[in-house]
Amino acid sequence: GAGVSQSPSNKVTEKGKDVELRCDPISGHTALYWYRQSLGQGLEFLIYFQGNSAPDKSGLPSDRFSAERTGGSVSTLTIQRTQQEDSAVYLCASSFGYLYEQYFGPGTRLTVT
């Protein structure tokens, strides 16, 4: 079946502009995660949504970062007033629930010039 999809696949933006990154999880998956992968680094947790519970935002690096998940499905990660250090690959993952592994999307490569 269809996996996790993300759009756009690549985004180039100027410093100071806002960007929105989209994630479509696997249908029926209740949990959704955002991670950031900087060059040569591991994956850094950003935010976690589980069903209708309040999201865990403990990994968001600053108040310029926010995320929403509408209707328990699609999620949008928004970065306001982008900085060059925001350049990275942003990965989304989803899982069926607490007993099941996370499936990752292909990521969005963000470049801030």
Place this chain on the structure above:
Amino acid sequence: GENVEQHPSTLSVQEGDSAVIKCTYSDSASNYFPWYKQELGKGPQLIIDIRSNVGEKKDQRIAVTLNKTAKHFSLHITETQPEDSAVYFCAASKGPGTYKYIFGTGTRLKVLA
């Protein structure tokens, strides 16, 4: 804070030889340890995982071992093939679909034909 260290950062082996990647975690409450393979331009894909109630798990040419006392776990790939070339990430978590994964920094494996 929670941390996962992964070694080596790069590994080159001859086709047919074995490859071993090692990880150490800091949070003793971790009980789930997945390994992901990431090919160029793609999101990470789960290749094998282990839970804290077992010491070893095998799946064809891939095996993972866990030493809870030492907080070490390792990935072993036997009879390596060129298609095994990729970046491998270990992670530690308090559950498979629960909460965040803490990832290692990755190992770039090159299998030389």
